[in-house]
Amino acid sequence: MSTLMECRDLYKKYGKKKALNGLSLELEGGKIIGLLGPNGSGKTTLIKILSGLLRQDGGIVRVGGNPIGIESKNIISYLPERTYFPTRMRVREAISFFQDFYQDFEVSRAEDMLNMLGIDKNMRFKEMSKGTREKVQLIMVMSRDARLYLLDEPIGGVDPAARDYILKTILGNYKEDASIIISTHLIADIENILDDIIFIREGQIVLHQMADNVRQEYGKSIDGVFREVFAC
Amino acid sequence: MKWKFTGDIPIYLQIMEQMKEQIATGTWKPGEKLPSVRELAVQAGVNPNTMQKALAELEREGMLYSQRTAGRFVSENEEEMNRMQERLVQQQLEGFAEGMRKLGYEPREALAVFEAYCSRWEETAERRRNEYINGMQGSL
Numbered sequence A: 001m002s003t004l005m006e007c008r009d010l011y012k013k014y015g016k017k018k019a020l021n022g023l024s025l026e027l028e029g030g031k032i033i034g035l036l037g038p039n040g041s042g043k044t045t046l047i048k049i050l051s052g053l054l055r056q057d058g059g060i061v062r063v064g065g066n067p068i069g070i071e072s073k074n075i076i077s078y079l080p081e082r083t084y085f086p087t088r089m090r091v092r093e094a095i096s097f098f099q100d101f102y103q104d105f106e107v108s109r110a111e112d113m114l115n116m117l118g119i120d121k122n123m124r125f126k127e128m129s130k131g132t133r134e135k136v137q138l139i140m141v142m143s144r145d146a147r148l149y150l151l152d153e154p155i156g157g158v159d160p161a162a163r164d165y166i167l168k169t170i171l172g173n174y175k176e177d178a179s180i181i182i183s184t185h186l187i188a189d190i191e192n193i194l195d196d197i198i199f200i201r202e203g204q205i206v207l208h209q210m211a212d213n214v215r216q217e218y219g220k221s222i223d224g225v226f227r228e229v230f231a232c
Numbered sequence B: 001m002k003w004k005f006t007g008d009i010p011i012y013l014q015i016m017e018q019m020k021e022q023i024a025t026g027t028w029k030p031g032e033k034l035p036s037v038r039e040l041a042v043q044a045g046v047n048p049n050t051m052q053k054a055l056a057e058l059e060r061e062g063m064l065y066s067q068r069t070a071g072r073f074v075s076e077n078e079e080e081m082n083r084m085q086e087r088l089v090q091q092q093l094e095g096f097a098e099g100m101r102k103l104g105y106e107p108r109e110a111l112a113v114f115e116a117y118c119s120r121w122e123e124t125a126e127r128r129r130n131e132y133i134n135g136m137q138g139s140l
Helices: A043-051 A070-075 A091-101 A107-116 A130-142 A160-172 A187-193 A211-218 A222-229 B011-024 B037-044 B048-060 B078-102 B107-139
Strands: A003-014 A017-028 A032-036 A058-063 A076-079 A148-152 A179-184 A196-201 A204-210 B064-067 B071-074
Touching (some): A003 A043, A017 A196, A032 A043, A032 A222, A043 A058, A091 A107, A160 A187, A160 B037, A179 A187, A187 A222, A196 A222, A211 A222, A211 B011, B048 B064, B078 B107
Parallel strands (some): A032 A179, A032 A196, A076 A148, A148 A179
Antiparallel strands (some): A003 A017, A196 A204, B064 B071
């Protein structure tokens, strides 16, 4: 499998605080990857650099062979931690917004999922619960035919039943050669869908392994290994 | 179909175990076509690559077979199925024996309590059968 994403020696500072401290990482296509680390370990910074929202202070990033820019943005679908749709916007407006912006957006896929959840396309975002807003946002992001999905805390604010739905939405909607990076600290909820896990601490990768190998090696769940590695 | 996973064993091994159980208990019939890897993965809430790996292993063991274009099927090979059944029974026995050994039982003592258990089990089954028949007669 060819390299889909590559970071070499990434540095990023906020003032004096080093968010990324010489991070190197290579990912191939066709994988679901858990980006796992405690608060402030650099997960969101890495994702924001990949999506082009932040620029690194040093190091190289390539996605699909290109530096971060128009080409990379065309193949990356990014779910931010917080929803960004204007509160007055209606769902159908968000759909046409995505349609205008992204050539790979599939309206029918988004509509199918919205129907399945019984979400009215005329609803405004301000009329929705937090969980519903997050679901709509995820539906939009997963309705693109991207090569790389970056999901920053996709299950943070929703109840366990909705979590299952969200995980199934993720599983059912990516192409076989695409990869998904899921950043979270709710490991137990997502660990069954992961191919690979990445543990990140203080801006560096401390472990990058196949999830099933970690289970075999440690005889523990990913959650259990995480608690051990990051014990305070 | 219900899937249940624990965290401390590789998921593909757990899928294989549960698939075997489902085949042994007739959830999947010999010769039946399986849904696609993606469908099964979504259903079980696991990664498609993991599901793929489990199915490939089951194929290697002879529980499943694939036909290039038609998909994947449950094996109709009776010998293979019997062997699987035997293995599952063996596992249950080992689990029981292990538990009794931990409690400090000798094989003979374990056998005695298990025999007692089985005769109660038989009585219960018999009583249920009678209740059912009586119930049927009553409703007639």
